[in-house]
Amino acid sequence: MTSTAPGASSASDLELAINTRLSSVNAVFTLSLILTQASSPAQVMRLVTTAIPSIAHCEKALAWHPRRSGDYYQRAPDDVSDALARVTAPGRFGVGDSSSWSAFPLTSPIADEPVFLMVAGGEDLSGEETFLLSVLAQLCGTVIAKLELIAAERSTAQRVAALNAELESTISTLTKIMEIHRRLNEIASHAGETGIAATLHQLTGFGVLIQDVSGQVRATAGGVPGDRLAAQQPGRRQDLIRRLRRARRAVYHGRAWLALANPRADVLGVIALIDPARTASETDLAALEYAATVLSVELARMQSLAEAELRSRAARERDIAQARAAELAASEARQRAILEAALDAVISIDQHARVTYVNSAFEHIFGYRADEVIGRELANLVMPPSLRETHRQGFARYLTTGQTRILDQRIEMTAMRADGSEFPAEVTVTCTGPSEEPVFTGYVRDIAERQRAEQELKASRARLVAASDAARQRVTRDLHDGAQQRFVGTVINLQLAGQKWESAPQHARQFLGLALRDAQRGIDELREIAAGIHPAILTQRGLAAAIDALAARLPIPVQTEVRDQRLPAPIEASIYFFCSEALTNVVKHAHATSAWARVGLEGNRCTVEVSDDGIGGARPRSETSGLNGLRDRIGALSGTMDIISPADGGTVLRASIPLLSESACPD
Amino acid sequence: MGPRATDTPDLGFQVGDHVCAFYSGGSASLNDIVVDFISRGLRAGNKCICFIDTPSPVRDRIPGELMPRGDILQFFTEEQGYIPEGYFSKDAFLRNMETTVKGVLSAGYDRVWLVGDASVVARRAVDMKTWFTAESEMSELAPRYPQFIMCLYDLNLFDGEMVMYVLKTHPRIFVNGLIITNPYYISSGQFSSSA
Numbered sequence: 081m082t083s084t085a086p087g088a089s090s091a092s093d094l095e096l097a098i099n100t101r102l103s104s105v106n107a108v109f110t111l112s113l114i115l116t117q118a119s120s121p122a123q124v125m126r127l128v129t130t131a132i133p134s135i136a137h138c139e140k141a142l143a144w145h146p147r148r149s150g151d152y153y154q155r156a157p158d159d160v161s162d163a164l165a166r167v168t169a170p171g172r173f174g175v176g177d178s179s180s181w182s183a184f185p186l187t188s189p190i191a192d193e194p195v196f197l198m199v200a201g202g203e204d205l206s207g208e209e210t211f212l213l214s215v216l217a218q219l220c221g222t223v224i225a226k227l228e229l230i231a232a233e234r235s236t237a238q239r240v241a242a243l244n245a246e247l248e249s250t251i252s253t254l255t256k257i258m259e260i261h262r263r264l265n266e267i268a269s270h271a272g273e274t275g276i277a278a279t280l281h282q283l284t285g286f287g288v289l290i291q292d293v294s295g296q297v298r299a300t301a302g303g304v305p306g307d308r309l310a311a312q313q314p315g316r317r318q319d320l321i322r323r324l325r326r327a328r329r330a331v332y333h334g335r336a337w338l339a340l341a342n343p344r345a346d347v348l349g350v351i352a353l354i355d356p357a358r359t360a361s362e363t364d365l366a367a368l369e370y371a372a373t374v375l376s377v378e379l380a381r382m383q384s385l386a387e388a389e390l391r392s393r394a395a396r397e398r399d400i401a402q403a404r405a406a407e408l409a410a411s412e413a414r415q416r417a418i419l420e421a422a423l424d425a426v427i428s429i430d431q432h433a434r435v436t437y438v439n440s441a442f443e444h445i446f447g448y449r450a451d452e453v454i455g456r457e458l459a460n461l462v463m464p465p466s467l468r469e470t471h472r473q474g475f476a477r478y479l480t481t482g483q484t485r486i487l488d489q490r491i492e493m494t495a496m497r498a499d500g501s502e503f504p505a506e507v508t509v510t511c512t513g514p515s516e517e518p519v520f521t522g523y524v525r526d527i528a529e530r531q532r533a534e535q536e537l538k539a540s541r542a543r544l545v546a547a548s549d550a551a552r553q554r555v556t557r558d559l560h561d562g563a564q565q566r567f568v569g570t571v572i573n574l575q576l577a578g579q580k581w582e583s584a585p586q587h588a589r590q591f592l593g594l595a596l597r598d599a600q601r602g603i604d605e606l607r608e609i610a611a612g613i614h615p616a617i618l619t620q621r622g623l624a625a626a627i628d629a630l631a632a633r634l635p636i637p638v639q640t641e642v643r644d645q646r647l648p649a650p651i652e653a654s655i656y657f658f659c660s661e662a663l664t665n666v667v668k669h670a671h672a673t674s675a676w677a678r679v680g681l682e683g684n685r686c687t688v689e690v691s692d693d694g695i696g697g698a699r700p701r702s703e704t705s706g707l708n709g710l711r712d713r714i715g716a717l718s719g720t721m722d723i724i725s726p727a728d729g730g731t732v733l734r735a736s737i738p739l740l741s742e743s744a745c746p747d
Numbered sequence: 748m749g750p751r752a753t754d755t756p757d758l759g760f761q762v763g764d765h766v767c768a769f770y771s772g773g774s775a776s777l778n779d780i781v782v783d784f785i786s787r788g789l790r791a792g793n794k795c796i797c798f799i800d801t802p803s804p805v806r807d808r809i810p811g812e813l814m815p816r817g818d819i820l821q822f823f824t825e826e827q828g829y830i831p832e833g834y835f836s837k838d839a840f841l842r843n844m845e846t847t848v849k850g851v852l853s854a855g856y857d858r859v860w861l862v863g864d865a866s867v868v869a870r871r872a873v874d875m876k877t878w879f880t881a882e883s884e885m886s887e888l889a890p891r892y893p894q895f896i897m898c899l900y901d902l903n904l905f906d907g908e909m910v911m912y913v914l915k916t917h918p919r920i921f922v923n924g925l926i927i928t929n930p931y932y933i934s935s936g937q938f939s940s941s942a
Contacts, residue, residue, distance in 0.1 A: 106930035110914045111907070113922050119771035123902055131907025 101208055107135045108212050112219040120231075121224040125152035128197065128220045135216070136209040138201030143186075145195050152224065153195045164196060170214040173198070180204070184213050186221030195221070253363055259283075260367045264374045272378060273349075277301035280353070280371040284364040287354035289336070290375065293321065293347050304354055321347055330365045330372075332358060337365060339372035341379055348379035425524040429458050431517060433475050445526050447498035462524070464496045479518075487511055495524060503528045540712045547709045555609055563609065566602030570595045615656065623652045627659050627677055634667055634675070642679040647686060651737055654713050655679055655688045661706050662690035662733045670694025670731055684739050691732040698725035710735070759926040760787070762858065763890030764897075765882075766926055767917035769910070771902040774801060780921075781862055782808045784897055785820065788860030789813035794851040796821045798828035798863030818854070825867035835873040837881035841888060848892045858893040869904040875912065882916035883938040897921060915941075 111131050118124045125143045132141035143153035146165035156164045160175050164183065167173065173183040175198075182205055185194040197217040199205065205213065260283055267275040277288040281301035290299040295317050324331055324340045325347065331338050337353040337360055353360060353368045360368075419426045425442035429435050435453045443449055446462055453461055459468040478484045486509050495505035506525040513519040577591035610616070618626035624642040631638035646652070659677050666675045672694030679688045700707040707723060710733070714721045719737035760766075770776035782805055785795040790813060797805065802822035814820055829840060844861070851859040868878050882898065889896050900913055911931075914920070918932045933941065 103931065103933075107911060107914070110920065110929060110931040111910065113920065113927075114769050114902075114910055114914070116923060117769045117771060118902055123771055127902065127907040127910055129907065130909075131911050134908050134911040 104135055104208070104212055107131075108216050108219075111135070112216070112223070115220065115223045118223065118227070120152075121227050122152040124220060124223050124227065128216060132197075132199060132213065132216070136199065136201075136205055136213055138199045138205065140200050142198040142200070143195055144183075144198050146193060150195070156196075165193065167194075167196065170210060170217070172204075175200075182210065182213070184217035186224065187218050195224075253366070256363045257366050257370070260363070260370055264367075264370055272382075273299040273375065274301075276351075276371055276375050276378060280351070280367055283367045284353060284360065286360060286364065288371075289352040289354060290349060291352070292349050295350075298349065302354070321350070324350070330368050337368055339368050341372050341375040348383065349375060351375050422523075423525070425526075426521060427458065427462070427524065428519055428521045430519060431479060433458050433472070433520075435461065436519070437521075442524070445497070445524065446495070461498075462495050464494055464502055467494065492527065495526075504531055540715055543708055543712045544716070547712065551612075555613070559606075559609065562605040563602040566598040566605060569598040570602065573598060618652060618656050619649075622646055623655060623679060626652075626656050627679065630656070630660055630663065631675075631677065634663055636667065636673060636675060638663060638675045638677060640677045642677070643681060645681070647739070650717060651686055651739070654717055654719075654737065655686065655735075657713060658688055658710055658733075658735055659690055661710055665698070665706055666690070666692040666694060666731075669698065670696075681739075682736075686737045686739055687734065688737075689732060689734045691730065693730055696725050696729040696731050697727045698723060698731045707733075760895050761919075761926075762893050762895065764895050764919050764926065765886045765889040765917055766895075766897045766919045766921045767900060767913050767929075768897055768921035769900050769902050769913075773901075773903075774804070777864055777899060777901070778804050778808070780897075780899060781805050781864075784862045784895075785809065785860060786813065788858070788895070789819060791858070792819075792856075793858040793860055794819055794821070794854070794856040795860045796823065796847065796851070796862075798823050798825050798861075800824050800864070800867070819856075825864055826871075828863055829865075829867060830871065830873070835868070835871075835877060835881075837877050837884070840881050841884055844885070845888060845892075848894055852893070858895070860895045860897075862897045862899065864899045864901070866901050866904055869901075869909075875909060879912040879916050880935075880939065882913070883933075883935040886916060886918050886932070887935045 115124050129141040144156040145153045146156050146161040149155040167183050170184045173181045175181045182199045184197040267279050273290050277290050277299040278301045281288045287302035287304040289304045335356040341349040351372050419439045425445045426439040428437040438450050459471045490508050494502050496502050504527050506527045508523045511518050573591040573595035577588040580588040624644045627640050627642050666672050670692045672692035675692040677690050711721045714735045717737045721735040725731035788795040914931045915933050920929045
C-alpha cells in the first residue's frame with residue numbers, strides 16, 4: 081500500500097503525494113480494465129473487495145444487500161438493513177458500535193435495490209479515496225450489470241437455442257411421425273397384421289411381434305427371439321394387459337416395448353418392439369403406438385368382418401333351415417298325398433301299437449273311418465282274433481330284443497275288416513324314427529283278387545295242357561284210324577298188284593287203282609289233320625282266305641266278313657281256330673240254318689264274332705268243353721271272350737284280342 | 748535493450764515486452780490466448796516456448812506449416828519452468844530464463860516468444876513477495892533481449908490483492924485483445940521498496 085502525504089510541504093513530498101494519488105487512480109483504472117476480463121459478478125466482487133485494501137486505507141471490504149444475500153453479496157445484518165436501504169450516496173455508515181464503515185452503492189441499471197460496497201477501516205477515508213472507491217463501486221456495478229446482462233442474454237440465447245433445438249427436434253419428430261403415419265396408413269387398409277409388423281420394423285429397425293389377446297403369435301418382422309414366441313401363462317398375461325391398459329401408452333416390459341391394440345373397451349392384441357438394450361427413441365415409440373392404433377383398426381375391421389360373416393352364415397343357415405323345413409313339409413305333404421293316393425292301406429302305429437295314422441285306402445279296404453281307429457290298438461282292429469295274441473307277443477319281443485321276423489319283408493297273412501270278414505293280405509312293415517320312439521308303418525294290400533286270378537291262371541294252364549293232350553290224342557287217333565289205314569291199304573294193294581303184275585295184270589291194275597285211291601285218301605286225310613294243326617292257307621293267304629275256305633267246307637251257309645289285313649301270326653291263328661271251333665259247334669249243336677263270321681279292328685284291338693240262328697242256350701258243359709278251350713286260347717293272348725246264347729235261340733260268341741307287338745306275342 | 752518498433756501492429760507487441768494477461772474461463776481461455784500468442788511468433792519464424800501444464804490442446808491447434816523446424820515450438824510444464832528444483836528461487840528462475848533465451852538466439856533464432864501460466868504459483872503456495880519480485884525484475888531483464896514475454900494469471904486463482912501485484916510488476920497489459928501500457932506499473936526498485 082502506498083502512503084499518503086496530506087501535509088507535504090517540499091517539492092519531493094508534493095511529487096510523492098501526486099504520484100501516490102496518481103497511483104491510486106491508476107490502480108482503480110487498471111483494476112477496472114482487469115474487471116472486464118472477469119467472467120462472473122462474484123469474481124468481479126471478489127477481485128474488487130480483495131483489491132480495495134491495496135488501493136485505500138481500510139481493513140477490508142464487503143458487498144452487502146439490505147434485504148437478501150446473493151451470489152456476490154451478503155445480506156446486511158438486520159440491525160443495519162433498514163438504514164442501509166435508505167442510503168442513496170456514498171458515505172460513512174454506522175454498523176453496531178463501529179462508525180468506521182463506509183457504504184458505496186453499486187449503481188446498476190437493472191437492480192431494484194442497490195448492492196453496497198462496504199469498506200471497513202480504523203482510519204477515515206480521505207476525500208480522494210472516497211471518490212476513487214465511489215468510482216470503483218460504480219465501475220464494479222457497471223461491470224456486474226454488464227455481466228448479468230451478458231449472462232441473461234447468454235441464458236436467453238441458450239434458451240432460444242434450446243427452444244430452436246427443441247423446435248427443430250419437434251419438427252423432425254413430427255416429420256418422422258408424419259412419415260410413420262403415412263407409411264402405416266398406406267399399408268393399413270390392405271397389408272393386414274403382417275404388413276403392419278413389417279412396416280414398423282422398417283421404420284424402427286427393431287424386431288416386431290404381434291400377438292392376440294391370449295398371446296398367440298399373429299405376425300412377426302425382423303429379429304424376434306424364439307423365447308418371445310412362446311405363449312405366456314394366462315394369469316401373467318392378464319396382469320400385463322391390465323398394466324398396459326392403465327398406462328395408456330407403450331410400456332417397457334421383458335426387454336421389449338409393448339402397446340395395446342384396443343379400439344374400444346376390448347383388447348384385441350398386443351404389439352411388441354423387441355428392444356433388449358432399451359435404445360428405442362421417442363419416435364420409435366410413437367411409431368409403435370401409432371402401429372398399435374392402426375393394428376386396432378385392422379383387428380376391429382377383421383372382427384367386424386368375422387361378425388358380419390357369422391351373421392351372414394347364421395342368416396344363410398336360417399334360410400337353409402327354413403328351406404329345409406319347407407321342403408320337409410312339402411315332402412311330407414307329397415308323402416301324405418302319395419299315401420293318400422296309394423291303393424294299399426297304410427297304417428302307422430307307435431311303440432304302444434296304437435294307430436297314429438291311416439290313409440284313405442285303409443278306410444276303403446278295412447271299412448273304418450280314420451277317426452274311428454286313431455289311438456286304438458292295431459291288433460283289435462285289423463287282425464282276426466286267432467292272430468292277435470301272436471302279433472302282440474312278436475311286437476313286445478321286438479321292442480325288448482330287436483328280434484323280428486316280419487320287419488322289411490313281404491308276408492301274406494289274413495286280415496279282418498270292420499265287419500269281421502277276413503281276406504288275404506300282403507303286408508310289409510317298416511320301422512322309422514328314433515329307437516326310443518319308433519314308428520311302425522304297415523302297407524297292406526288286399527290280394528284276394530290276385531289270388532283268384534292266379535287260381536284262374538293255373539286252371540287255364542291246366543286246360544291248355546289238357547286241350548293240347550286231347551288234340552295230340554285226336555291227331556294220333558285220326559292218324560291211326562284214317563291216314564295210317566289208308567297208307568296200310570295202299571301198301572297192301574301195292575303188294576297185291578306186285579304179286580299179280582305178271583300173272584294177272586288186270587287184277588294188278590285194279591290193285592294199283594285201289595292203292596292210288598287209298599294214297600289219295602291218305603293224303604287228303606293228312607291234309608285235314610294238318611289243317612287242324614295249322615292250316616297252310618292261313619300262313620300263305622291270310623285270315624280272310626282261311627276263314628272263307630273254312631266256311632266252304634261246312635254243310636250250312638256261312639257268311640264271312642273278314643277284314644283283309646295281315647295280323648300277327650299268333651292272333652291270326654287264334655282267330656282262325658276260334659272261328660273253326662265256333663262254326664264246328666254251330667254245325668254240331670246249334671241246329672242252325674245259317675251262320676256268320678266277322679273279324680274287324682276296333683282301335684288297338686281285334687274283334688271276332690261268330691253267330692248263328694240256332695237253338696241258343698249254349699254254355700260250357702265241363703272244364704274241358706270246347707268253349708272253355710276257346711276262352712283259354714283267347715285268354716292266352718290277354719283277350720276276352722263273351723258268350724251270348726239266350727234260351728230262345730241264337731248264339732253269339734265274341735272275342736276281343738289286344739293287338740300286341742309281335743315280339744310280345746307268344747310263339 | 749530499449750523498446751523497438753512495433754513488430755505485431757495488430758496487437759501492439761513490442762520487442763522486449765513483459766506483458767501480463769488475465770483469464771477467467773479455465774483452460775479453454777488459457778489455450779486460446781496461448782495459441783494466439785505463439786501462432787504470431789511462429790508465423791514470424793521465431794522460437795516459441797510455452798510453460799503450461801497441458802500442452803497437447805495447444806499443440807494440436809497449431810498448423811504444421813507454422814513449424815518448419817522441429818524445435819521451433821517447445822513446451823515445458825510450469826514446474827519445469829518455474830520450480831525445477833521443487834521450490835521457487837527468484838534468482839534461479841531469472842537465470843534460467845536468461846539462459847534459455849540466449850540458447851535460443853544462439854540456435855539461430857532472431858527472437859523468442861515466451862508465454863507461461865502462473866497457476867502453479869497459487870497451487871504450490873509460492874511466496875508471493877518472492878514471486879512478484881521475480882516478475883518485477885523480469886520486467887527489467889526482458890528488454891535486454893529480442894523477446895516477447897507474456898505472463899498469464901487465472902482470475903479464479905488470484906484475488907484482487909494479487910492482481911494488484913501483477914499490475915505493479917508488468918509494464919504492459921494484454922486486455923480485451925490489445926496490449927496497452929500499464930499506468931500502475933512501478934519499477935523494480937519501487938516495487939522492492941514498497942513491498
